[in-house]
Amino acid sequence: MDLPFTQARTIYLSDYDVYGQANVGGILGTTNNQFTLGAPQRGIEFGGTPNNGNFSWSLAVTNGSNDSGPSRSSKDVYFRISQRFNLERDPESRNAIQAAGPTGPRDHTSVRLGFLYYYGKNQQNQDGLLFPGLATIQEPFYRVGGDVRFKYRKLELYGLGMFGHDDNHVVTPGAPPTIAAAPAVKFSGGFAGANYWVYPWLIGTFHYDAVNSHADFVNGTPASQYRTRNRFSPGFQVLLRANIKIVGEYQYTFGQPYTDPVTGNTLFFRPNTFQTGIDYVRARKFNRTHFKYERNVMNLSRIAAEAAVATSLVLTLAGASRANEIKGKVSVQGIKSAENIAVYVDAIADKKFDPPKDHVVVNQRKMAFIPHVVAVHQGTTVDFLNSDPVGHNVYWPSISGIKKLSHNLGTWPKGEKKPFQFNDLGTASLLCNVHPEMSGYVVVVPTPYFAVTDKDGNFEIKNIPAGKYTLKTWSEDGKPTTQAVDLSGATATVDLTVKK
Ligand SMILES: [Cu+2]
Numbered sequence: 253m254d255l256p257f258t259q260a261r262t263i264y265l266s267d268y269d270v271y272g273q274a275n276v277g278g279i280l281g282t283t284n285n286q287f288t289l290g291a292p293q294r295g296i297e298f299g300g301t302p303n304n305g306n307f308s309w310s311l312a313v314t315n316g317s318n319d320s321g322p323s324r325s326s327k328d329v330y331f332r333i334s335q336r337f338n339l340e341r342d343p344e345s346r347n348a349i350q351a352a353g354p355t356g357p358r359d360h361t362s363v364r365l366g367f368l369y370y371y372g373k374n375q376q377n378q379d380g381l382l383f384p385g386l387a388t389i390q391e392p393f394y395r396v397g398g399d400v401r402f403k404y405r406k407l408e409l410y411g412l413g414m415f416g417h418d419d420n421h422v423v424t425p426g427a428p429p430t431i432a433a434a435p436a437v438k439f440s441g442g443f444a445g446a447n448y449w450v451y452p453w454l455i456g457t458f459h460y461d462a463v464n465s466h467a468d469f470v471n472g473t474p475a476s477q478y479r480t481r482n483r484f485s486p487g488f489q490v491l492l493r494a495n496i497k498i499v500g501e502y503q504y505t506f507g508q509p510y511t512d513p514v515t516g517n518t519l520f521f522r523p524n525t526f527q528t529g530i531d532y533v534r535a536r537k538f539n540r541t542h543f544k545y546e547r548n549v550m551n552l553s554r555i556a557a558e559a560a561v562a563t564s565l566v567l568t569l570a571g572a573s574r575a576n577e578i579k580g581k582v583s584v585q586g587i588k589s590a591e592n593i594a595v596y597v598d599a600i601a602d603k604k605f606d607p608p609k610d611h612v613v614v615n616q617r618k619m620a621f622i623p624h625v626v627a628v629h630q631g632t633t634v635d636f637l638n639s640d641p642v643g644h645n646v647y648w649p650s651i652s653g654i655k656k657l658s659h660n661l662g663t664w665p666k667g668e669k670k671p672f673q674f675n676d677l678g679t680a681s682l683l684c685n686v687h688p689e690m691s692g693y694v695v696v697v698p699t700p701y702f703a704v705t706d707k708d709g710n711f712e713i714k715n716i717p718a719g720k721y722t723l724k725t726w727s728e729d730g731k732p733t734t735q736a737v738d739l740s741g742a743t744a745t746v747d748l749t750v751k752k
Pocket of ligand 1: 686
C-alpha cells in the first residue's frame, strides 16, 4: 500500500510502533485484531500522480492481514492523498526536475503533506472456532492519519500522526457464553524523525516513536512505566562501497515492570537494544541480514570442559547406578497450591554433567505457557512453540533477579518455535508483552535429577545413583527450601514443607 513511510522501504532497522498497533482489547483473543499497517496484504491498488508529480493519490481494496484461524477480515479499504509544495524560490530551479546546487543537482526544498484513511471489519469467532455455538462477531475499525515530510538540502524531517478506533466485544464465558458490545478501543500516536546526510556516504538518523494506547493501558500490553510507550532511536548508515551498507540503531525504550523474586516489589527495566545490520547487493540479488547484539554469550570454555569429562562420566554412571529414586510429597503453608513446585538435587561436589541434547518444549496455547513451570538441567535448550492463532512474545526480565541475564526472544506466529539454551542457573520468569496475563517459569537446575510436583504436591525423581544429596525446592510463591537426603537404599522418601 502507498503508505507515507512504509516498513518495507524504511531505512531503519526497527518498525514504526504505531503501524504495529495490533489492537486492542486482546483478552480471550475474541477482539485481537491482527490488523497492522506494516503487514503485507493481498489486494488491488490504484493510484497516480496526475500533474507535475506534486499531487498523488491511491485507493486500495485488500483482504486485510487478519485472514487466518478464527479471525478474518472482510474487504478493507485504504485511501491516501498527498500534496507536495515546492519551496524553491528560483522559478527555473522550481520547474526543473531537480534544483541546481553548487556541487550539482539536488532535491527541491519541499514540504509534502498527506492524509490516510483505512477502514475494515474484523470477523471474530469465524466458524465458531473460538466459542462454539456463538455467532460470528463483526468489529469494524478504522485508522486515520496525517503525515509531513520536509526536505532541505542534506536534511530531511518527517512525521506521522495516527488515530485508531476499533469496535470491541467481550465474551463472558458460561453455559452458554454471551457476547456484549464493549466500549470501542482507541489509540493515538505516531513518529517523528530526522535524517541528515553528513557526507554522501554517511547518514545520521533518529526517530522518536510514541503510542498512547487505551488498549495498552487496559490490558497492559505491554505494561509500562509512566504509562508511556515511547522510544527514542538514534542511528547511522554508512555506505562502505556502492553495494555494501552498514546500518546501526540504538533503541532507548520505555520501562517495563517485573516482580523482584526476592522482595516481591515491582521494579522496572528498560530493554534497550542496539541493532546492526548489513545491506549487501550482489548482481540482482538483494540480501539483508539483521542480527542482534547479545549480551549473554555462551561460555565456550565451560562447554569444552564439560565435554572433556563426558566420557568418564558415562562410565561412572553405568557402573554405579541402579534405578534408585527419591520421592515424596510437598506440603505448603500460606500458599494456594502444592502444584508446580520444582524439586531438585543440588550441585554434587566433584560431579559434572553433560548439557542434555534433548530439547524441552514450552507451549503457548490458549493464552498460557504450558507447562506453567518447567524444570530443566543447566544447558538444556527450550523450544518455545506458539500454538495460538495470535502472535505471542517471550521474554524474561531477569534470571533469579540478575537483570543482565534478561532476554527477549521476539514475537512469532502460530506453528513456529524459537529455541533458547539456558546456560545460567536460576529461574527465568516468562512473560509475553502482548498478553500481560501470561506467565510461566523455567527453573534451571545444576543436575539432571529434578521433578515438578503434581496437583497434590507429589514428586518422583528417578535414576539417581546412591549417595548423599541436598534436595532443594523452588516455587512461584514460596521461599526456597533445602533438605539433606541419604539415598542408600532403592528409595528415599522425603516430605518437604514450602512456606510463604
Ligand atoms: Cu502472548
